[in-house]
Amino acid sequence: MPKFCDKVYIRRNENLNFTSSIENIYNQKVNYNFLSADLITNGTSPNDYLFCVNGSGELFEVDSLDGLLTYLSDMPMGSFTCAIDQENKVLYSIGKSSPYPLMKYSIEFNTWETIAELGIGEPRLDYNDEDGLLYFSKNDRLYTFNPNNGSNLDQWVINGLHNVSGGDLAFAEDGTLFLCTFSGLYRLELDENDEYQSTRISADNLPFQPTSMTFDSNQELWLANNSSSSDLIIMDTVTVGWQYRYGINANNNSDYGRTINDLTTFRVYSENPETIDTDNDGIPDQDDSYPEDPDKAFEVFTPSKYVTGTIAFEDLWPSDGDYDFNDMALNYQAIAVLNSENLAVQIDFIARVKSDDAGYTNGVGIEMEGISPSQIQSVIDPIYTENFINLNTNGTEVNQDNAVIILTDNAGNLTNETFISVKFVKPITTTELGVAPFNPFIIVNKEREKEIHLPYYNTTSLGNRFFDVEGVNNDHSGNYISNSGFPWGISIIHDFKVPKPSVAINEAYNFFNNWAESGGTDLKDWYKGNPGNRNPSLLKD
Structure with a gap:
């Protein structure tokens, strides 16, 4: 090992069982013995790795903790979509052009295979752990595919999207389905007519064009933007507050120099999670906002x-x-x-x-x-x-x-x-x-x-x-x-x-009266940037 290193991070994969640890270096050598092969990837203390794909046919991962990028594999075809089946440790991706092959990547063996030709592609994909199906969306439609043979099982209309371009979809831990487009973040719910109704959470259009979205272990969203050198962005699902975490706009020297057309989360569980507790309050430093x-x-x-x-x-x-x-x-x-x-x-x-x-x-x-x-x-x-x-x-x-x-x-x-x-x-x-x-x-x-x-x-x-x-x-x-x-x-x-001075709020906002007169039960989105809600010329900058 190099003389300037005193520790080494080891990530181990044995029959789809992933472990990691940090080991000390002595005299440029590491004495490492793996003690147990029983750990599986549904234990505790996960580290989230963001698996990313792009239209250039690159598959790579980004460590969510430090932003470190690791190249994994060339893809059979470039892609704008990816989704991970955590239990079986496989990644699915749809090729970017006709015949839009459904491709399957083994995280264990670093190998690819083509499952089927779907005949439809880009831009949104996620894997649902509850039913074991791939959920794919394009424009204002949602489809399910069997990942084993690529057969299309169902499709639905999505109502209420203000822009149907771009974006991605992702399932939260509780099964709630979220979808983003260039007009922001939405929550989807299936109604009694077997159609999905979308509720816009964003108050305004996002200042970037999202290409991808995935939940981490803390149930926060990670997104990437449409750029030749994409940023990674973290977001909450209540207010759609967001922050550049890595990339050029994060201003932390983490320019990736490549596009991220989609991303998905793979969780790796440490056998010996960090237990350092500097202030002895019973909360490990990694979970403590005030470790000292x-x-x-x-x-x-x-x-x-x-x-x-x-x-x-x-x-x-x-x-x-x-x-x-x-x-x-x-x-x-x-x-x-x-x-x-x-x-x-x-x-x-x-x-x-x-x-x-x-x-x-x-x-x-x-x-x-x-x-x-x-x-x-x-x-x-x-x-x-x-x-x-x-x-x-x-x-x-x-x-x-x-x-x-x-x-x-x-x-x-x-x-x-x-x-x-x-x-x-x-x-x-x-x-x-x-x-x-x-x-x-x-x-x-x-x-x-x-x-x-x-x-x-x-x-x-x-x-x-x-x-x-x-x-x-x-x-x-x-x-x-x-x-x-x-x-x-x-x-x-x-x-x-x-509103601008002396402009009544119900002149600047067309549905304020409806909301107020209903006691706040109707048109709760009256103040958001949905089409027809605002009169922009009557609002302050």
């Missing part, structure tokens, strides 16, 4: 690890005002920090006011209902400039029954991304903590008692529900929603595109 801090172990993100949500308010409550919802729009991400017993020790907020078009000076706060001010140890780095907020020594607001955190007394202070942290005296359960963004509100024009909340939320102890107003009072009940169902505050798990 015994009081912290995990992070829970709201709305997602990869995206911010939006809270937006109209500040002329209880009158409608111009109803443009750009008086205060806050992008936020909440990070609950848990210890090894899954108890919350602190919660961090990443906050940025994306719109502050109010004529007033408005404060921004959150109430953590059910948590007393005495349970808070400290509030770190809120921003105050207006001198109308009174605080306890721990940073919570005075004279409140629940813990109230005023992020700022002037929304204009948060136009740059700001990190605010709330620490607890003693760890609390996630049930006690509740769900971010908790009870958010604005304080109108430095009038401390004038709070505006989301519909049906309570005021804080310092708030007042009833005011004399100039003009029409559209909220006689003081519950922050009009008799017609129109709110003064909205909370969205995506980045909301706010």
Whole structure:
């Protein structure tokens, strides 16, 4: 072994049983003895390898942990699809051109065989462990094929896709079928008419063209984009928040210099998983978000690890005002920090006011209902400039029954991304903590008692529900929603595109009224970039 190496990674394959270990190097030699041949690939502690194919006929793998690429084999024909049968350790791929052969690759023996000629190809393929069938999709159709002989068993229509080009499909661990196209990520469900209905999860078209998609062991999606040097992208399925992980746009020196037309996951299980626990909190370093801090172990993100949500308010409550919802729009991400017993020790907020078009000076706060001010140890780095907020020594607001955190007394202070942290005296359960963004509100024009909340939320102890107003009072009940169902505050798990100044939200968004008047049960996608939803010229950049 080279002198500059002190460890070597060994990956072993015996009769389709895969193991791996890291061994020490002594005097440029490795003394390695394999002790057991009983390990199979459905044990614990998996490492995910992304098997990738392209139209140039290349099969290669990428280690999801470090991005290392290993070339595996030339393919009989280039391909835009691949799927793995984990149990039998085989990869299936459909050739890119007529007669579109169904090809089978043995991961154990590094050999290829052709199963059948399908007569149809590109771009989406996955293997379903539940029924042992290949699921193939093109345009707005879904097919099943028998992987043993290539026979077409069934086909369905997919309704509701806004763009039918490109993309891929993938089964989640619970059997849910997801599909992506150039218009974003969808969840598919089979209806009573034996047709698949698609629900768009994405709020907007993705800024890249996805060619492939697969789930890892953590049930996060990996995608690749359509490029001569593809990027690998990781994504969640709740908000479609995403992040470049490897490739040119990841800016981590991981340019692959080749196209990835499809990818699929193969799991390798270590015989001796890493058990290093630097802080001795019972959580191995590889699973510990804070491996050197015994009081912290995990992070829970709201709305997602990869995206911010939006809270937006109209500040002329209880009158409608111009109803443009750009008086205060806050992008936020909440990070609950848990210890090894899954108890919350602190919660961090990443906050940025994306719109502050109010004529007033408005404060921004959150109430953590059910948590007393005495349970808070400290509030770190809120921003105050207006001198109308009174605080306890721990940073919570005075004279409140629940813990109230005023992020700022002037929304204009948060136009740059700001990190605010709330620490607890003693760890609390996630049930006690509740769900971010908790009870958010604005304080109108430095009038401390004038709070505006989301519909049906309570005021804080310092708030007042009833005011004399100039003009029409559209909220006689003081519950922050009009008799017609129109709110003064909205909370969205995506980045909301706010209307331009003095443009009412129901002018910028064509189905806002339908959604509001239904009590939020109809047209839940009203704010998304689906065709016909928005009037882009009426929205801020």
